[in-house]
Amino acid sequence: MTATITEHKKCICVEFGDTNNNKVxxxxxxxxxxxxxxxxxxxxxxxxxxxxxxxxxxxxxEKTNPNNKPDKRYTEVKSVDTGSSSTSTxxxxxxxxxxxxxxxxxxxxxxxxxxxxxxxxKVNIHQIMKQSGDRITYDTSTAQFKTPLGVIAxxxxxxxxxxxxDISDFVSNNDFTNSRFNSTLNQYLRLIPHDVGMTRITPQRxxxxxxxxxxxNDLLDGLETSFIDVTTKPKKKVSKKKDSTPQIFNVELELVxxxxxxxxxxxxxxxTRKSMHQSNSLSVHQVYxxxxxxxxxxxxxxxxxxxxxxxxxHGSKCSNLLSILKGGLIIPPxxxxxxxxxxxxxxxxxxxxxxxxxNYATNFWGSGGSTDRTFMFLLDMAMxxxxxxxxxxxxxxxxxxxxxxxxxxxxxxxxxxIVYRLDQVNLxxxxxxxxxx
Numbered sequence: 001m002t003a004t005i006t007e008h009k010k011c012i013c014v015e016f017g018d019t020n021n022n023k024v025x026x027x028x029x030x031x032x033x034x035x036x037x038x039x040x041x042x043x044x045x046x047x048x049x050x051x052x053x054x055x056x057x058x059x060x061x062e063k064t065n066p067n068n069k070p071d072k073r074y075t076e077v078k079s080v081d082t083g084s085s086s087t088s089t090x091x092x093x094x095x096x097x098x099x100x101x102x103x104x105x106x107x108x109x110x111x112x113x114x115x116x117x118x119x120x121x122k123v124n125i126h127q128i129m130k131q132s133g134d135r136i137t138y139d140t141s142t143a144q145f146k147t148p149l150g151v152i153a154x155x156x157x158x159x160x161x162x163x164x165x166d167i168s169d170f171v172s173n174n175d176f177t178n179s180r181f182n183s184t185l186n187q188y189l190r191l192i193p194h195d196v197g198m199t200r201i202t203p204q205r206x207x208x209x210x211x212x213x214x215x216x217n218d219l220l221d222g223l224e225t226s227f228i229d230v231t232t233k234p235k236k237k238v239s240k241k242k243d244s245t246p247q248i249f250n251v252e253l254e255l256v257x258x259x260x261x262x263x264x265x266x267x268x269x270x271x272t273r274k275s276m277h278q279s280n281s282l283s284v285h286q287v288y289x290x291x292x293x294x295x296x297x298x299x300x301x302x303x304x305x306x307x308x309x310x311x312x313x314h315g316s317k318c319s320n321l322l323s324i325l326k327g328g329l330i331i332p333p334x335x336x337x338x339x340x341x342x343x344x345x346x347x348x349x350x351x352x353x354x355x356x357x358x359n360y361a362t363n364f365w366g367s368g369g370s371t372d373r374t375f376m377f378l379l380d381m382a383m384x385x386x387x388x389x390x391x392x393x394x395x396x397x398x399x400x401x402x403x404x405x406x407x408x409x410x411x412x413x414x415x416x417x418i419v420y421r422l423d424q425v426n427l428x429x430x431x432x433x434x435x436x437x
Contacts, residue, residue: 003030010149011064011074012042014189016201017182019071022189024149025063027056043148043195075190078153102322105249112255113288116432119373120321149193157220160191164220167203168213176204192220250294251325253430256287265378265431268311269354274414277355279362282374282433290377290427295328299426303382306402306424312350312417314377314427315360321375321430329425344389344404345396347420350381356414358433378429381419396420 010026024046028036035056040046063074102117163184170181181203189201196206207213256262266284273280303309316324331346351357354376361374384402389411396404397420406416419425 003032003034005029006031009060010077011060012077012149012190012193013063013072013074014186014201015071015073016186017071020200021071022194022196022201023074024077024193025059025074026149027060029053029056041198042193043197070186077149077190077193078156102249102325105251106325107252108254110255112286113253116253116288117322120318123318147193148195152192156191160188161217161220163188163191164213164217167207168210168217170203171207171210171213176202249326250292252289252291253325254289256289256429262287265429268378269431272313272352272354274353274355276413277359279355279358279374279433281436282358283436284431285434286432288430288432290325290430292325292328292427295422296426298423299380299382301423302421303380303424303426306382306384308383308386310352310381310383310417311428312352312379312381313354313357314348314350314379315357315362316375316377317361318373318375324377324427328427329422331420331422343392344394344406344416344418345420347397347404347418348381348422348425349416349418350379350425351414351416353408353414356416361433374433376431376433377427378431380426380428381417382424383417383419384424386417 005028007029008026010024013021013023013025015021022042023039024042025037025039026046027038030036033053035051035053036048037051037056037059038046038048064076066073068074102121103114106113106117108114166184167181167188170176170178170184175181185201185203185206189196189206194206199205207216256265262284265287269284314329329348331348358374358376361376382402383405385400386403386405387396387398387401389396389404389406392411396418398404402419402421402424404418406412406418408415
């Protein structure tokens with residue numbers, strides 16, 4: 001009879017001062033009274049031995065003692081998955097689980113929409129793995145993205161975001177030798193394990209420039225929004241008649257065939273495009289209507305009642321589309337402009353200039369987009385009482401206002417509008433663009 005796992009925990013020690021530590025120690029307890037301990041370099045093959053639960057728990061307490069010196073102090077890694085590193089994890093890019101859930105739950109009747117969903121699922125997985133430098137794998141059996149130590153719990157990802165804000169400031173200031181940068185990076189790598197190989201860890205090697213910080217921020221977005229929590233999956237077999245799949249999507253997506261609507265969207269794009277933008281070479285290919293239930297309901301309750309509702313553009317990389325369709329737009333908690341490019345505070349950004357917004361969906365700013373199939377949303381934004389920004393940057397939002405308008409010719413070259421509440425925005429259309437032939 002095979003023993004059953006009763007408890008599994010992992011801890012990590014990252015300290016790259018004099019020791020260059022990037023070590024993991026973990027244990028697994030079984031119901032037959034045995035225990036397995038494993039240890040080694042993060043991302044490398046681990047050594048292991050069988051022992052007793054009593055010895056294992058004593059060793060765990062010693063490892064995680066907060067009074068240990070930094071190069072001996074281990075921090076628990078909060079993982080959603082169970083099982084040890086000896087369990088093989090597939091790294092092949094197969095999107096069956098995520099794709100099938102999206103196809104089943106995104107309401108549509110058009111085969112072109114189904115093809116779009118398949119494409120977005122594939123791009124989403126590929127982009128995350130590419131940004132991670134193969135430090136993130138995809139487990140096809142659970143539809144989970146994993147770090148070298150497994151699926152990281154969402155609260156740990158949120159904690160890592162705060163540290164990434166500080167990291168982005170160090171990188172932007174080229175302050176790579178600052179001892180606080182070292183300690184901050186140590187903390188970050190304890191939360192989001194990275195396989196950095198056997199060479200010495202340095203801040204400049206992990207985050208050489210602001211683009212690497214932006215890529216890491218995108219990686220956290222992708223990890224957080226791509227998690228299909230294994231704890232929501234049924235532990236026992238259920239009747240085939242009962243769908244045990246967790247509800248991930250509550251959205252309607254339909255291809256627009258009405259020529260008047262297509263013409264309106266195309267004219268809105270053409271009338272505000274500017275030759276100064278790289279995306280000016282793109283043209284409207286398809287238009288889809290979008291209705292995300294939670295987003296529409298929130299907007300109807302608050303945003304729709306505010307004055308000055310504008311129809312604006314919001315560009316997004318294709319790898320983010322499924323995440324947006326899952327729950328609508330988000331306001332990332334990061335407060336650093338170097339990390340997210342948000343010079344007017346944490347909010348939802350949109351523009352009346354089509355190609356300005358469309359640039360965010362391409363690789364123009366090195367953000368990992370693609371001009372193969374490029375997408376942009378049309379949305380309703382409730383401005384309410386706006387602050388007229390005359391300069392670049394500052395502290396936002398301003399007291400007594402509902403939004404910020406960074407006007408063209410004053411603060412920016414092109415108009416940009418920002419709101420700071422999610423219920424002031426509602427997505428109405430998804431527009432696909434292709435290169436003009």
